[in-house]
Amino acid sequence: MENNTYDFGLVGLGVMGRNFILNVADNDYKAFGYDLDPEKVSALIKEGGDKGRVNASGDISSFVDALSLPRKIMLLVPAGKIVDAVIESLLPYLSPDDIIIDGGNSFFTDTDRREEYLKNKGIHFFGAGVSGGAKGARKGPSIMPGGSQEAYAQVQPIFEAVAAKFKGEPCVAYLGPKSAGNYVKMVHNGIEYGLMQLITEAYDLLKKGATVSNNELHEIFTKWNNGRLQSFLIEITAEIFKKEDNLGEGHLVDKILDKAKQKGTGKWTSQNAMDLGIPVPTIDMAVSMRELSALKEDRIKANTMFSKPESILKNKKELEEKTEAALFFAFIITYTQGLHQLADASKEYDYNLKLNTIAKIWRAGCIIRAGLLEDISEAFDVDMELQNLLLSPVFKEKITSSLPAAREIVAYAANQGIPMPGLFSALSYFDAYTSGRLPLNLLQAQRDHFGSHTYERTDREGIFHTDWS
Numbered sequence: 479m480e481n482n483t484y485d486f487g488l489v490g491l492g493v494m495g496r497n498f499i500l501n502v503a504d505n506d507y508k509a510f511g512y513d514l515d516p517e518k519v520s521a522l523i524k525e526g527g528d529k530g531r532v533n534a535s536g537d538i539s540s541f542v543d544a545l546s547l548p549r550k551i552m553l554l555v556p557a558g559k560i561v562d563a564v565i566e567s568l569l570p571y572l573s574p575d576d577i578i579i580d581g582g583n584s585f586f587t588d589t590d591r592r593e594e595y596l597k598n599k600g601i602h603f604f605g606a607g608v609s610g611g612a613k614g615a616r617k618g619p620s621i622m623p624g625g626s627q628e629a630y631a632q633v634q635p636i637f638e639a640v641a642a643k644f645k646g647e648p649c650v651a652y653l654g655p656k657s658a659g660n661y662v663k664m665v666h667n668g669i670e671y672g673l674m675q676l677i678t679e680a681y682d683l684l685k686k687g688a689t690v691s692n693n694e695l696h697e698i699f700t701k702w703n704n705g706r707l708q709s710f711l712i713e714i715t716a717e718i719f720k721k722e723d724n725l726g727e728g729h730l731v732d733k734i735l736d737k738a739k740q741k742g743t744g745k746w747t748s749q750n751a752m753d754l755g756i757p758v759p760t761i762d763m764a765v766s767m768r769e770l771s772a773l774k775e776d777r778i779k780a781n782t783m784f785s786k787p788e789s790i791l792k793n794k795k796e797l798e799e800k801t802e803a804a805l806f807f808a809f810i811i812t813y814t815q816g817l818h819q820l821a822d823a824s825k826e827y828d829y830n831l832k833l834n835t836i837a838k839i840w841r842a843g844c845i846i847r848a849g850l851l852e853d854i855s856e857a858f859d860v861d862m863e864l865q866n867l868l869l870s871p872v873f874k875e876k877i878t879s880s881l882p883a884a885r886e887i888v889a890y891a892a893n894q895g896i897p898m899p900g901l902f903s904a905l906s907y908f909d910a911y912t913s914g915r916l917p918l919n920l921l922q923a924q925r926d927h928f929g930s931h932t933y934e935r936t937d938r939e940g941i942f943h944t945d946w947s
């Protein structure tokens with residue numbers, strides 16, 4: 479092995495890291511991997527070594543020495559303290575102007591802190607969200623880089639080669655300074671949580687409302703994926719419904735425990751939206767439902783205490799059509815909320831995000847890729863300053879045509895006791911966002927009544943307080 483000959487270094491040869499580095503090598507770059515686990519090192523050499531473009535080591539100085547200058551080292555390790563530890567272990571071996579890229583789901587303020595810390599040591603650091611799971615990493619993920627544009631320019635050709643392509647365009651673009659890349663990936667995941675929750679609700683509704691079987695669900699989701707709901711998540715859901723259980727009878731989906739886990743990016747999206755003062759209730763609900771799902775024992779007990787309303791079954795065909803429309807409506811609202819958060823964060827954190835570019839790099843490779851993103855990028859192409867998709871003429875017809883079904887499904891689910899908090903929240907968000915006057919005048923009066931918090935008036939300027947009693 480000759481020193482300084484490898485174009486790209488990757489730390490962390492887990493599933494994502496191994497697939498990403500093989501993708502880099504497929505694109506004719508020489509890539510070198512590093513992991514403390516000798517099994518992962520030899521697995522990579524075995525899988526990619528015959529190409530002559532992939533090598534790996536468990537020795538950090540051999541790893542760093544193998545890379546050409548300025549070194550481009552990507553970290554695909556779990557977010558948190560491990561990222562700091564890896565940075566510390568690399569530092570003694572690096573040269574000025576080397577570049578470290580964090581490809582994990584790091585919290586955005588950690589990225590800002592690390593960039594600042596490494597700048598003082600002459601090392602470039604930036605975060606680049608990578609979406610698409612193992613398959614995406616191998617065949618083409620969507621990549622969301624931020625940070626120093628100068629440092630990104632060094633990596634740009636590699637990222638553009640490995641990223642997913644949408645009609646020939648790479649699904650990667652420089653998004654903005656500092657932690658813009660990690661921030662956008664965080665919100666991507668918030669939207670991911672929202673869409674996933676909505677899909678589970680549609681599944682529940684079809685089963686409870688029209689006794690739709692798994693085989694039928696497979697057919698329905700396959701059909702939906704060929705229409706306006708076309709998306710990666712609908713596509714994999716269709717696949718899930720046909721998977722047989724290899725440990726027993728029937729379909730695997732029925733045997734999976736209904737307690738959802740999370741690594742926290744959806745929760746961060748919600749928390750930060752609260753900090754910004756931007757409503758993202760469908761994402762909030764998706765987080766809450768994962769939490770509620772975890773309360774399995776409580777749910778079983780409560781289920782015996784309260785009976786559900788008598789079931790009134792719906793016509794299968796009709797319910798399928800209405801659910802499709804309601805889901806389409808709620809998908810639009812979920813993207814709307816996430817993108818509204820991005821529009822606001824862009825100002826708050828000086829990211830200078832281009833929402834049309836973000837929508838474009840989400841069209842392929844990532845988990846939330848969907849046909850809808852074409853329309854979303856068009857809406858932001860038409861109006862770069864657009865804050866909320868609901869204000870875009872591009873979405874008016876799509877919303878008005880799917881809205882009646884959303885209302886009908888919400889009413890039916892409420893009467894049947896079927897929990898659909900994602901859809902309910904999407905509809906209420908829409909109804910509130912499109913209300914010129916909300917009843918929050920009363921809330922202001924209450925605040926002033928018990929706490930002299932003051933209020934403004936509709937008919938004159940100024941701040942008022944009333945002695946209510």
Ligand code: 6PG
Pocket residue numbers: 583608609610611667670739740741742743744844845
């Ligand atoms: C992606 C995903 C990925 C995320 C998983 C798990 O874009 O490829 O968002 O980054 O880690 O989806 O997330 P949870 O464990 O929080 O569901």
